[in-house]
Every structure is written in structure tokens, then in C-alpha cells.
């Protein structure tokens with residue numbers, strides 16, 4: 001095979017692309033990955049990882065302010081906003097380099113540049129310095145550059161970008177997307193966050209913890225709209241208790257900009273009000289990067305800004321696949337990774353299982369955290385399932401009390417007839433680490449009986465998972 005010919009070419013090196021590339025190489029495919037900007041994609045550079053670094057600083061700052069609650073003395077507490085951002089960027093940088101190392105170790109060829117599809121089986125790569133997106137890192141050593149490459153299988157993993165709503169167009173200065181929100185030159189005094197999905201709520205939580213006066217506006221009548229309504233309500237109450245202002249069933253209908261502030265018109269329940277803030281974060285969702293890829297010429301089907309695929313990442317065009325954010329929701333890094341692995345294993349002819357979107361966990365790392373998997377109570381009912389619901393509050397868990405984290409809930413939903421675990425929903429400290437227990441349980445098609453007979457270590461927050469299951473079956477112990 002010539003140097004420019006590969007079994008598999010992947011466009012985009014986000015978590016979907018680079019994990020797929022490594023698995024592809026493990027399967028013995030000659031593999032290349034094309035990237036125009038930064039190894040690791042949005043997740044490592046502008047998404048999952050740098051936000052968690054920011055939120056960690058905010059969390060520690062919060063605990064320092066509450067040192068007295070733990071019998072500790074902390075004086076002259078403060079922060080250096082630049083250093084907080086620098087730490088977050090350094091965390092991203094470290095992982096970005098790590099991805100380069102992993103690709104090299106697995107003998108994946110990196111091609112640096114902006115890719116588009118040519119005729120069937122062809123990827124044309126242009127010099128990234130001439131592309132609208134300027135590379136944020138120098139190409140790793142040993143990379144190939146602009147040229148035409150041939151791939152027996154081509155996987156599109158180009159990710160997504162912020163959704164822009166008319167009237168709420170980001171300008172990089174006063175109206176931010178997650179890009180600007182991640183690297184504030186200084187802390188604003190007041191902030192309006194439009195949209196309360198995971199991205200909006202995480203930024204709201206971060207800035208509020210750093211002393212910013214934050215208002216969140218959400219168009220539907222609950223925050224974190226995909227979450228179970230009861231859990232979202234508890235999260236909202238906790239966020240409000242900390243001082244965040246939240247308006248649900250409300251809409252930002254206009255923004256008026258001044259030199260260093262923005263006045264938003266907010267419509268809620270037939271009333272109009274105005275709010276003047278230093279900065280606005282538009283967090284109204286993301287849309288797939290499907291443009292300028294040459295999809296139209298090949299007749300690739302797209303829908304609502306994403307590429308249409310089957311459960312194995314196959315598009316309607318033979319030899320062409322799509323995975324991750326560009327292939328539709330849920331737009332999460334772990335979904336992208338898993339989708340890519342399934343896709344390339346199917347190409348290899350392995351007995352791959354199609355993606356089951358009902359078993360993809362979702363986590364929001366605000367304070368308190370929110371995590372879930374499977375059906376919400378409302379969705380289970382709407383699907384006509386007869387259900388049993390268990391609940392266990394953090395208030396009754398020894399470890400939660402010892403940690404000083406006694407607010408939250410673990411909720412489980414079972415099929416009343418079969419005992420199948422349909423969904424699990426949590427709000428409170430560290431629930432983003434706990435949820436995987438229920439994800440595994442669902443994956444193994446565990447019933448209530450097996451969960452009840454499982455031994456959970458004491459004292460842990462995980463005991464609440466057990467108690468929640470017991471509660472669903474009228475056997476709760478510590479309540």
C-alpha cells in the first residue's frame with residue numbers, strides 16, 4: 001500500500017476520532033487520522049476536560065469558604081482568575097500531548113489539515129493555515145500534510161460547534177460561547193446564561209462559585225430539560241439556595257449591547273423584563289460540523305444538522321461512516337468513543353452490538369452534581385410501563401453526613417412486572433462517579449432481586465443506590 005493509502009481514514013481527532021483510530025490500529029487496519037486544529041477535539045481542548053478543571057477550582061474555593069463547617073480555619077481566602085484559567089489550559093495541554101503519544105504508539109498516521117471528501121474512497125486535505133479554523137497547535141512530529149489520500153473506509157468524526165440563535169449571536173466580547181467562557185480575561189461581575197443544559201449549568205455553577213452574580217434563563221419549564229423532573233427540581237432548589245437566579249419557562253428575546261454591558265429582554269409568562277449584565281453566555285446547544293465536507297456531492301443523508309447513520313455508524317453511502325457529535329445526540333464524549341469502536345469493529349467483521357442510546361449515562365458537574373441513565377419517570381410512564389419507583393435521600397446516608405454533603409437524592413425506576421431496571425437518576429455529591437454502577441447493572445440486564453442481593457461497602461455514598469432499590473420494593477432500611 002502506498003504511503004497515501006489506508007484501510008481506514010478518520011476525519012477529526014476528538015474523543016470519537018482518536019479512540020476509533022486506536023481501535024482500528026489494534027484491529028490491524030492501516031489507519032490515518034486527519035485533524036485541522038487540535039488533537040483531542042472539543043472534549044480535551046474546549047469541553048469536558050477544561051470545564052472540569054475550572055469546576056474543581058470553584059469547588060475547592062467553595063470548601064475553603066466553608067472551612068469553619070469542618071472545624072478548620074482558612075483566612076484571606078481568594079483566587080487569581082488568571083491562574084485558575086491557566087491551570088485549566090495546562091490540564092488540556094497535557095492531555096492533548098497524551099493523545100499525540102497514544103496515536104504514535106499505536107502507529108496511527110496523523111495528517112494535519114482541513115479534510116473534505118473527494119470521489120468515493122478519497123479524502124482531500126488542504127493546508128490548515130489557509131482554512132477558516134486556524135490550528136491551535138503545531139502539527140505533531142511525523143505528520144503528513146496537504147494532499148489526496150485514499151481510504152477503503154472513511155469515518156467522519158468532525159464533531160459540533162455552538163448553535164447560534166438569531167438575536168443571540170456571539171461576538172467574542174460581550175456575548176460568549178463556551179470558547180470565550182472557558183478563558184475569561186477577568187471575572188465579570190454579572191452574567192446571563194441562556195440555556196440550562198449541561199454546558200450552561202456547568203458554566204453558571206462555575207461563575208457563581210467564583211462570586212459572579214449569575215442568572216440562568218431556560219425556555220422550557222425545568223432546568224436540565226433531559227433529566228428527570230424531580231431530580232432537576234432538587235438541583236434547581238440547591239442552586240438557588242446557593243444564590244443562583246434561575247428563570248424557567250422564560251425566553252431571552254433580544255440583546256442590546258453597550259460598550260461593556262448587555263441588556264437582555266426576558267419574556268416570562270406573558271411579562272417582559274430587562275436585565276443588564278456584564279457578559280452573556282449563549283449555551284443553546286450545538287450543531288454538527290457537516291459543512292464543506294463534500295457530503296452533498298456524494299449524496300450523504302443529513303438531518304437536523306447531523307449525518308444520518310445506523311446503529312453501526314454506517315451512512316447511506318457504502319464505505320462512508322460517521323460517529324460522535326456529527327452523527328447526532330446525545331452529544332457526549334463517551335457516546336462518540338463507543339460509537340466509533342462499534343463502527344470499526346463492524347468494519348472488521350466482528351460481532352459488534354449496535355449502539356443502545358438508552359444505556360448512555362449523562363452527567364452534569366455543577367454543584368450539586370446530576371447523573372442519570374435510562375428512562376425518566378415521565379418517559380417510563382409515557383412508554384406505558386407499569387413502574388415501581390425507589391427514592392433515597394442523602395440526608396439519611398452516614399457517609400454523606402460525614403462529608404458535609406447531606407443534600408441530594410438517588411431515584412430508581414423499575415418495571416413493576418419484570419423487575420427490569422429502567423432508569424436511575426441522582427443529584428448530589430459525587431453522583432457522576434456513582435452512576436456507572438447502575439449503567440453496568442442495566443448493561444447486564446440486572447433485576448431488582450440481584451441488586452438487592454448485592455453487597456455495597458459501608459460507609460459509602462453508593463449505599464444509597466442499594467437503599468433506593470430497597471425502597472422501590474418496600475424494604476428500605478435507613479428511612
Ligand SMILES: Cc1cc2nc3c(=O)[nH]c(=O)nc-3n(C[C@H](O)[C@H](O)[C@H](O)COP(=O)(O)OP(=O)(O)OC[C@H]3O[C@@H](n4cnc5c(N)ncnc54)[C@H](O)[C@@H]3O)c2cc1C
Pocket residue numbers: 011012013014015016017034035036037038039040041042043044046047048049051113114115116157158159160178199289293323324325326331332333334335336363
Ligand atoms: C463546554 C463543554 C463541556 C462538555 N462537557 C462534557 C462532559 O463533561 N462529558 C461529555 O461526555 N461531553 C461533554 N461535552 C461534549 C463533548 O465535548 C463532545 O460530545 C465530544 O467532544 C464529541 O466528540 P467528537 O469526537 O464527536 O467531536 P469533537 O470533540 O468536536 O472533535 C472533532 C474534531 O474534528 C476536527 N475537524 C472538524 N472538521 C474537520 C475537517 N474538515 N478536517 C479536519 N479536522 C476536522 C475538529 O478540529 C475537532 O478536533 C462538552 C462540550 C462542551 C462544549
